[in-house]
Amino acid sequence: MTTDTDDLRDRARSSRLGRRLLAERYSSYWLTAAGYTAIALFAGITLLLFYRSLPILSEYPLSSLLTSANWDPAANEFGFLPAIVGTVYVTVLSMVMGVPVALGAAIYIAEYAEGRMKTLVAALIDVLAAVPSVIFGLVALIVVVPFVGNYVAPVFGENTVGVGIFTVSLVMAIVITPFMTSLTVESLESLPDELRETSLGVGATKFETIRSVLLRAAGPGIFSAILLGFGRVFGATIVPALLIGGQTQIPSSVFSSGQTLPTLIVNDFGELMSLPLTQSALIFVGLMLVVVVWLFNFGAMLVQRRLKRRWQYR
Amino acid sequence: MNRYTRQRLFGIAVRAAASLVVGVLLLVIGVTVIRGGGVLLADPSIVLTPPGARYMLEGTGGFLHAVLGSIFIVGPATVVSMVAAVSTAVYLQSDYSSERFSDAVNMFLNVLWGTPPIVYGLFVLTIIIATGTQTSLFFGIVAIAIFQYPIMTRYTDEALRAAPETVRESTYGLGATRFESARMTVRAAAPGVIAGLVMGFARGIGDAATVLFTTGRSTRMPGGLFDAATTLPVLIFDQAMSFNAEVRSHAYAAAFVLTVVVLGLIVLSKLLAGRYARYTPGGNR
Incomplete structure (x- = not known):
């Protein structure tokens, strides 16, 4: 490995071994470059987005950008608070609706269902996790929107045509549920059967076994499933853009229309190309999305390491 | 409440959760198939007809442009991404690192896998602005390739x-x-690698x-590599927001085509993976 490439090139002219060694040398350069691609992409995205957000960050202090409720790019007013509040609403509501159902369905598949039923339900959920979210959005336009407008909102005494934060949350919960379910099933099924046998053997009911033993042992896996679900809701673009109504205001209730950070980019995209300050403001939205998602991911990795140490049954 | 009653209630609850998920998903597929299939049956030619001059306003012609756009963007992107993904995955094995x-x-x-796709879109857009070029088929390929790269790499790495x-x-x-050993390893892991390829394409x-x-x-x-284009999901999004009922109905036809393609690909990857089923976690992640 100490011969330099020029020597190898000479040897390659005369012998077969030389040619093979030269191929090895060149391929290792290529593979090394490929190995660093992920890190380069990560750094490239952060730096470029940050660099492009500098104009808006130097124009206004960060605190006023994040706390001002006034969004009017034409008048140079850049307040992200409505979109931030909308994003938080949508994320929290979807997780509240989606996580329990996903966990229940996963427990059913992993612990209750048997034989053909199990294969069928698991395969169906797995396959449907891959359906593009734009299709969920499209179907929601004719199913969920009237449902929320005619039946759900009146129950809460709200008057709405059906688009708004609640609709988006409901649809996003539907989008991420199969996805979280199939990840949770995977981590429940990878648990050793001795865990179940021991717990049932000392007289616990099936429910007690699941609650106190299996859910804990599969904890780290379930945690990352929920986290991936969170990431998908948080950065969801198409479904909110179709269903949220697109009004940049602080939502007065969960049924009112609003804006999330990604839909802000979609709706003001037309101005993005022309006005430099708006362009910078919208790229700053991208930077916010990246920073939050990445902080959550790295934080989650630390938490997960903890959980693994505390909850591992091995 | 007695612990046996509680256990029974819990059993009912998880069954209800599972049927809720399955029911809702069947509803989604059902609506797509019935609405989209209905539109397609009435006029199957819209898939293969180029759009008219005022397609988005009046719904004249079909959406061949988006079908072709999807193929021309996702096809090359998958190839580029696959080469990068296999190279990275090989480098991550113990022989190299x-x-x-x-x-x-x-x-x-x-972390890249969990990054919202819109961030990749913005990233490529900032490159477009910085280089002073126009949005085009080419940058679509770049954006999709970046989006697929972490997904395919993780699948390939696991397979290897x-x-x-x-x-x-x-x-x-x-x-x-x-290098020669790595080539043989990739060949031995082929079913898992192919599953990753198909999943990446589907995503x-x-x-x-x-x-x-x-x-x-x-x-x-689409008129060339540096000409503007569109893809099926973007078209569906635009059609769904249209004021023209005819155009909106085309959205369901396009959704039908897209669903069939994606589900077909997933089934294909399951078949290809065969007995290596554990490398195909069903297109979720």
Whole structure:
């Protein structure tokens, strides 16, 4: 490995071994470059987005950008608070609706269902996790929107045509549920059967076994499933853009229309190309999305390491 | 409440949760198939007809431009991404890098996987602005390739790790170089690698947020690598927001086509993976 490439090139002219060694040398350069691609992409995205957000960050202090409720790019007013509040609403509501159902369905598949039923339900959920979210959005336009407008909102005494934060949350919960379910099933099924046998053997009911033993042992896996679900809701673009109504205001209730950070980019995209300050403001939205998602991911990795140490049954 | 009653209630609750998920998903597929199939049956030619001059306003012609756009964008992107993904995954094996390095890279890959697609779209858009060029087919390919890269790399890496150790031992025993040994390992892990390829393709063809800002949402036939284009998911998004009922109905036809393609690909990957079923976690992640 100490011969330099020029020597190898000479040897390659005369012998077969030389040619093979030269191929090895060149391929290792290529593979090394490929190995660093992920890190380069990560750094490239952060730096470029940050660099492009500098104009808006130097124009206004960060605190006023994040706390001002006034969004009017034409008048140079850049307040992200409505979109931030909308994003938080949508994320929290979807997780509240989606996580329990996903966990229940996963427990059913992993612990209750048997034989053909199990294969069928698991395969169906797995396959449907891959359906593009734009299709969920499209179907929601004719199913969920009237449902929320005619039946759900009146129950809460709200008057709405059906688009708004609640609709988006409901649809996003539907989008991420199969996805979280199939990840949770995977981590429940990878648990050793001795865990179940021991717990049932000392007289616990099936429910007690699941609650106190299996859910804990599969904890780290379930945690990352929920986290991936969170990431998908948080950065969801198409479904909110179709269903949220697109009004940049602080939502007065969960049924009112609003804006999330990604839909802000979609709706003001037309101005993005022309006005430099708006362009910078919208790229700053991208930077916010990246920073939050990445902080959550790295934080989650630390938490997960903890959980693994505390909850591992091995 | 008695613990046995509680156990029974819990059993009912999980069954209800599972039927809720299955029911809702069947409803989604059902609506797509019935509405979309209905539109397609009435006029199957819209898939193969180029759009008219005022397609988005009046619904004249069909959406061949988006079908072609999807193929021309996602096809090359998948090829580029696959080459990069296999190279990266090979480099992450113990022949080339330390455990520590591959752990670190895997962490970054997981984070990239969780990054919202719209961020990739914005990233490529800032490149477009910085280079002073126009949105085009080419940048769509770039954006989709970046989006697919972490997904395919993770699948390929897992497949390579699960490849039988004997392949490595016997190739090295015969005097192969690292590169030659890696080629044999990739071949041995082929079912898992192919599953990753198909999953990446399926995710790429279904994503709208990455191409929304990078290809130009054109309503004409794509005219070349540096000409504006559109893809099926972006078209569905635009059609769904249209004021014209005819155009909106085309959205369901396009959704039908997209669903059939994606589900077909998933089934294909399951078939290809065959007995290596555990490398195909059903297109979820």
